[in-house]
Amino acid sequence: MAVLVQEPVITQTHADVTRDVVATLERPSTGYVLITLGAVGMFLVGALTFLILVKDGLGHAGYQPPVFWSVYITTFVFWIGIGHAGTLISAILYLFRSPWRTAVYRSTEVMTVFAVMTAALFPIIHIGRQWIFYWLLPYPNQRFLWPNFKSPLLWDVFAITTYFTVSTTFLVYGLIPDVAAVRDKVSGWRKLLYKLTSVGWTGTDNQWRHYSRAYLYLAALATPLVLSVHSVVSWDFASGIVPGWHGTIFAPYFVAGAIYSGIGMVLTLIIPLRRVLKLEHMITDYHFDNLGKLVLLTGSILFYAYGMEYFIAWYSGNTFEQTTFWRRAFGPYWWAGWSMIICNAFVSQLLWFRKIRTNATSLFVISIFINIGMWFERFVIIVSSLSNDYLPWAWDQLNPTWADWGILAGSFGWFGMWFLLFARTFPIVAIQEIKEMIPMPRKRPPGGHQ
């Protein structure tokens, strides 16, 4: 079929792969340093805002009845969602044996870990009294109280903690053989760093035997985990009786949205990154085409979910539900409601065209729309639903303040800072998995084995 983008023929040798990836860790360019400093600056804005919130309280963030979950919870769900693409690509596509994942999976895993790390800050920021955050955890205390395990909010504590731990483990575990390859190529203090972080890896048959088998099990455990985490996040909402939240569609709707937003962020990151790190021959149109198809699939599921939400609101005959959805499109938050529908449901449909899927510029622009649209989706679900509850006299709007925007900017800075520092310190492309795809030289022409 002419519409398929063929898998590129790999012309590199094993030595070329090591050399090219080690080259990404050499002296950084001025552009990289400036972008990293920009990210650190944004993070400092967030840190300063946070200090003011700790000193004065959450009143700065515009919290007032009836909207007490606002920009911080919106941004929490946004970053958790971003984190889903990494495990999808590294675990689910690993089990499906998709060959195209090899060139992009490390960067998506790194994105996952730092996105979840960013998200994990938000419940802490949101609770107001950060110094007693440990009340969320079940620990023996002087009043013999235990947390309420029947609440989805507590399930979330376990889901996020598990997800962060397992995705970090998955990333670090996958890095070990690659760090060993870098260790054998560099000198000086960097050799010491990679020697320590490669934990004595030499690539013996015994090591690979245990390593590969455990990787399979890690992938098998991470696969249901990725589906569970955003399901649990969705139940934070769906088990409440707020109109616009109380839907059985929420778990699959949130999971599809999470993967959609995650792949959007992957594209936002790797399109500039492959140019900065000179990896154009490794991350090609073939990879963009496949990522584009995943965006199209999940974007279409979102399209269906948006339509179904409106249908169910109408079909339910429930006035409160109907009013909430009417106000999403034509109420005071119409701009957020339409941003979400246009950016997610409609823009993703452009990816039916192969020319758009394989064009880095158009994909980059679409990925920005996805990021914006998915942030607005969470804003619409959380803020617009809370602002018009059951009693019209209690309705009120949330007006995000400087404290909301400061923390939001800080979260992007925090995420960007870690991602950029990682990309220059550890291999951002998986060396050993790409080598696995390249046939080794032979003395006889290939016979039984390919």
Add this chain to the structure above:
Amino acid sequence: MARRPRTIPGVLASFEQIDAATDAIKALRAGGHKDLVVYCSHPNHELEEALETPVSPVRLFTLIGGLTGCTAGFTMTIWMNLDWPVLVGGKAFASVPAFVPIGFELTVLIGALSSVAGVALLAILLGKRGIMYDPRFSDDRIGVFVPAANDKAATLEELFRDAGAVEVRHATA
């Protein structure tokens, strides 16, 4: 401070071609050398077949870890709810369906961590020490090490050269 492990005497051959390495491995195994160490930059099924590698027991770590996590999740939630019984939403104190997410998350968490602990134990901590290594094995070469006394080294070197080794080194006792 731990002492550096003693170097194990033997012969280390370096290969560029995969079938040359598998030829050497098969010849060595046929000659009774079962105690080989084979280096490669990535997992390779041809090497595994030549070595007849058995399945790793790391799966037991995953299974036991997963079952421990699952049991811990349900036991903790049920016990804590019975220890301090608070009526929530008219549900039973030990409301098992509400505890499924906790049981599930801990299954995954402990299962994953114990798998990695299994690899750390089997592949790193219990791995052989003091075997010759070459930095090119993490790049593009395949290494085959066979432990042998000094008097066997010449015969082994010839076997490696015949199979197609590009470099052969000796470690003496």
